[in-house]
Amino acid sequence: MAVIKRIASKATPKKIYNYLTQEEKTEEKLISGLNCNADNMVNEFNATKELYDKNNGVKYHHVIQSFDPKDNITPEKAHELGKELAENQFKGHEVLVVTHKDKEHIHNHFIVNSVSFENGLKYNASNKSLWDIKRESNRICERENLKTLDLDHRAKERLTSGELRKELRGETTWKGELKECISFAKGKANNLEEFQKCLKINFNIDSRVTNKTISYKHPERTQSIRGSKLGANYDKEELLNEFTRKEKSINTGETSRGNAPNVDWSAIGDNVKGEGNRISEQPSNDVIGEIQRKVQGVKERADRATGEYEEPSKAVEGKQQSTERENGGISKGVHRQSQSRDFDFDR
Numbered sequence: 001m002a003v004i005k006r007i008a009s010k011a012t013p014k015k016i017y018n019y020l021t022q023e024e025k026t027e028e029k030l031i032s033g034l035n036c037n038a039d040n041m042v043n044e045f046n047a048t049k050e051l052y053d054k055n056n057g058v059k060y061h062h063v064i065q066s067f068d069p070k071d072n073i074t075p076e077k078a079h080e081l082g083k084e085l086a087e088n089q090f091k092g093h094e095v096l097v098v099t100h101k102d103k104e105h106i107h108n109h110f111i112v113n114s115v116s117f118e119n120g121l122k123y124n125a126s127n128k129s130l131w132d133i134k135r136e137s138n139r140i141c142e143r144e145n146l147k148t149l150d151l152d153h154r155a156k157e158r159l160t161s162g163e164l165r166k167e168l169r170g171e172t173t174w175k176g177e178l179k180e181c182i183s184f185a186k187g188k189a190n191n192l193e194e195f196q197k198c199l200k201i202n203f204n205i206d207s208r209v210t211n212k213t214i215s216y217k218h219p220e221r222t223q224s225i226r227g228s229k230l231g232a233n234y235d236k237e238e239l240l241n242e243f244t245r246k247e248k249s250i251n252t253g254e255t256s257r258g259n260a261p262n263v264d265w266s267a268i269g270d271n272v273k274g275e276g277n278r279i280s281e282q283p284s285n286d287v288i289g290e291i292q293r294k295v296q297g298v299k300e301r302a303d304r305a306t307g308e309y310e311e312p313s314k315a316v317e318g319k320q321q322s323t324e325r326e327n328g329g330i331s332k333g334v335h336r337q338s339q340s341r342d343f344d345f346d347r
Contacts, residue, residue: 002137002146006130007062013111014042016062020098020109030079030101034086035117036094044094045113052120060114061125065137066107071146075101081140082108089133092118174218175230181205182216182227182234190250191243214239 009016021031036044049055065082067073079099085108086095096111114123123129138148181203189195192209199205199216206217208224214236215224227235 002068002141002148003064003066004130004134004137005064005066006125006133007064008058008060008114008125009062010057010059012042013045013060013113016060016111017042017096020096020100020111025100025102026098027101030075030099032079032083032097034083034090034095034097035092036096036113038096041094041096041111048094048113048117049115051117052115054115054120054122058114058122058125061112061123063110063112063133064107065110066105068147069104069106073106073146075099075106077144078106078108081144082110084140085133085137086110088136089129090123092116092121093123174221175225178205178216178218178225179230179234182230186239186242189243190246192239195239195243209236212236 020026031038033039033041045060049059065085067078079097082097082099086097090110090112093116094113096109098109098111100107100109112123115121116123141148181199185195185198185202189198192214196207196209199207204219206224208215208217214227216227216230216234217224227239232238
């Protein structure tokens with residue numbers, strides 16, 4: 001499916017241009033300009049702002065269209081569809097369209113001048129305009145027999161622009177940690193009571209349920225946050241739907257491996273004590289975060305409690321240790337690289 005993300009920036013267009021046009025990421029035939037010359041995009045963006053005396057505030061809007069690797073779309077085809085999307089959605093604005101092929105997922109970058117060259121009006125970066133972009137992208141993908149984006153009226157992932165930038169850089173946010181823990185607990189519990197107990201015992205996350213909502217309190221935060229603020233997958237309605245589906249599955253004898261009933265969280269909690277209450281002792285930009293290790297540890301204890309744990313062979317253990325050492329080196333390298341660049345939107 002083509003996933004759409006949008007970021008507004010006050011940075012100079014030259015920086016993003018230099019990042020997007022790197023040879024290791026794209027090639028000349030995958031760089032196009034709409035209502036501007038791609039090679040002269042920076043000067044034309046600035047000239048339009050000068051013409052209408054609108055040099056302050058947001059300089060451009062950055063939209064990313066990412067295709068599912070399973071679609072097997074070529075960079076050339078993705079670029080063609082990207083240009084079509086730009087023509088339909090950014091009328092009256094200068095746009096740079098660049099297709100990146102350096103990742104498993106082919107993706108388009110759109111740099112949209114914040115000021116219209118036709119009338120000097122600012123681009124309306126509202127929720128409606130973002131919704132329109134997603135709808136148009138879906139229309140094009142459906143025509144090309146590509147997977148489409150689920151446009152459920154409730155956002156499954158709700159992020160601020162700052163949180164989006166962090167996630168694009170591969171950094172972990174406190175909301176991301178909450179989501180990891182909630183997803184784990186939802187998969188192991190069969191009702192709200194078990195779910196809340198799992199969160200509290202294993203991650204020291206308090207939760208409060210009302211008639212219509214559920215809220216969570218990250219152990220490092222002073223205030224709670226509603227599940228709906230994290231996304232539709234984390235609100236009370238979705239939790240109850242998940243438990244209902246699980247109950248039907250159990251009644252029909254189709255219980256999945258990860259949804260074993262009757263987990264004794266109190267017994268598992270005794271093993272967790274002493275590990276500390278803080279979820280993330282590692283820096284937020286550590287690629288292999290503490291939260292993943294803790295979730296995995298709790299998962300193994302839960303599987304042991306239900307008899308589902310499989311002890312890995314020594315050969316597998318050796319391979320895992322080797323992989324962890326390699327990942328550790330990669331993690332440090334990625335951190336150094338993210339510090340040395342102003343942009344890295346493709347992670």
